[in-house]
Amino acid sequence: MxxxxxxxxxxxxxxxxxxxxxxxxxxxxxxxxxxxxxxxxxxxxxxxxxxxxxxxxxxxxxxxxxxxxxxxxxxxxxxxxxxxxxxxxxxxxxxxxxxxxxxxxxxxxxxxxxxxxxxxxxxxxxxxxxxxxxxxxxxxxxxxxxxxxxxxxxxLRETDLLARQQSFDRAAWREQHAPNLAPNVLLISLFCYEPAALPQLLAQGVGTPHHLLVTPGRPLAAVQLALAGMPEQPHWSALPYTDQNGFDEMLWACDLNFVRGEDSLVRALWAGQPFIWHIYPQDDNAHHDKLEAFLDWMQAPESLRKAHRVWNGLEASELPTLNAMLMADWTACVQTAKQHLSNQxxxxxxxxxxxxxxx
The missing domain is CATH 3.40.50 (Rossmann fold)
Known part of the structure; x- marks a missing residue:
């Protein structure tokens, strides 16, 4: 070069x-x-x-x-x-x-x-x-x-990205940021705008017990607002602002990542973990076609498409129930997409x- x-x-x-x-x-x-x-x-x-x-x-x-x-x-x-x-x-x-x-x-x-x-x-x-x-x-x-x-x-992809991922101590990160997490509890990161389906996630409405790691700024404000009307408090904790390498490590450590915008979408793809993308909303709803085009490229299974549509307000329904089979399908989808991208x-x-x- x-x-x-x-x-x-x-x-x-x-x-x-x-x-x-x-x-x-x-x-x-x-x-x-x-x-x-x-x-x-x-x-x-x-x-x-x-x-x-x-x-x-x-x-x-x-x-x-x-x-x-x-x-x-x-x-x-x-x-x-x-x-x-x-x-x-x-x-x-x-x-x-x-x-x-x-x-x-x-x-x-x-x-x-x-x-x-x-x-x-x-x-x-x-x-x-x-x-x-x-x-x-x-x-x-x-x-x-x-x-x-x-x-x-x-x-965008750093030349040392794979080496950083391979040397990352996932267990140590999880113990530091979500200590004593039970084996059957999903660790989920939340980086979003203000999705209409947020109360479902907070109310443990996705079936599997989970602990939410909430990023600062708009995600934290949205969670605090949604929690104001909830009789039962979910399992969650707030994360501090972090540098870009720290954000990557969060995505690598979690079982499911909610991401938003452009930068974190790309980082979620490189992380290779299941994710749900909150696309930036546009007044003319042009983001609907953009989201569907992305899901088509990724060859997302129907359950992952539904999760994206509900999370982005394209469909008024319930988020899919998370279970081992569904998470395995989502993981396989993301890993395949990551491999395709790695070859480019x-x-x-x-x-x-x-x-x-x-x-």
Whole structure:
């Protein structure tokens, strides 16, 4: 892989850390691939717990978004080889204008899109997008779509991920975070928005006894609100904020993971444990088709499809009853999906290869 190229990645924080989570993983993995990265972000506060050493990591600069509009800052910076707009954000016009006036040719300009399993994604992946107006008129961006199939941009995956998983002490983690857990009790992690079916889960309405590990922020607030009207308290405990490696370890340790958004969905797939995805809800219900496309790609058994539909409010029904046979089916499904993904090139390798080719 070509080394030493400089990347500018732009990120606006919209959805409760998810955008920043993906961009930070991308930044770290590019650095580990020998690249140098400047991450421009409008709200980096979550990095305090997501990446406690982030501002001191070699090969990485975290810069306030506002500085991308300051002429004195831009004049002092070496020009980057690659610009990345994450999730449809727009690079500040002052930054673009400075680049146009100070460089002989345009950088590789990537529009890194949202993750989807829908069938149009491969058709859109790597399509050029000519810029028709503004200071960069005549330049070209390229759409880059992460995805689940070989004809897309792939997923973020660290080169040492498998080794970390193999050396992970699952029993020790469980003893620390859920001590004295009975053998027949499922350990379930909860990272969600505000699902209508949450009271079912809290009321032990899924059949098998379980202990919930509730992540901070919106999941904890949703649980506390739902518990206010419940006569019996479920078995649960609240987790503190953790860095990204700690979040991965939680997914590896639990028997079932409820995840949300984009970053934790990918991490749940790499964990290889059964999971239920709370997709980001959209006003026009476009997320319904997106969810169904993902379940189709995963070849999810009907029980797992039903769990997703109920959890996401597509179906007003009861969550499936968890039992050994159902959990084995879900595990087999996720493990098969993980294997397929492991055989494909990851997102960073594809990005580095793509941007190394001449315009």
């Amino acid at each position: 070509q080394t030493g190229r400089l990347w500018d990645i732009f990120c606006t924080v919209i959805d409760n850390h998810g955008d920043l989570g993906v961009c930070w993983r991308l930044t770290r993995q590019l650095r580990d691939a020998g690249q140098r990265v400047r991450l421009w972000v409008d709200d980096a506060s979550a990095l305090a717990w997501m990446a406690p050493t982030g501002h001191q990591e070699p090969g990485i600069e975290v810069r306030p978004w506002a500085e991308a509009c300051q002429a004195s800052t831009l004049q002092a910076l070496p020009p980057a080889d690659v610009w990345v707009e994450a999730f449809g954000c727009d690079i500040p016009e002052a930054f673009v204008a400075h680049g146009v006036t100070t460089r002989a040719q345009q950088p590789r300009w990537i529009n890194l899109e949202y993750l989807s399993a829908e069938d149009w994604v491969p058709r859109m992946h790597q399509l050029p997008s000519p810029i028709m107006s503004g200071p960069a008129k005549g330049w070209t961006k390229t759409f880059f779509y992460p995805g689940f199939t070989p004809d897309t941009g792939g997923l 090139q990851d997102l960073v390798r594809q990005l580095v290869r793509h941007t190394a080719t001449p315009l």
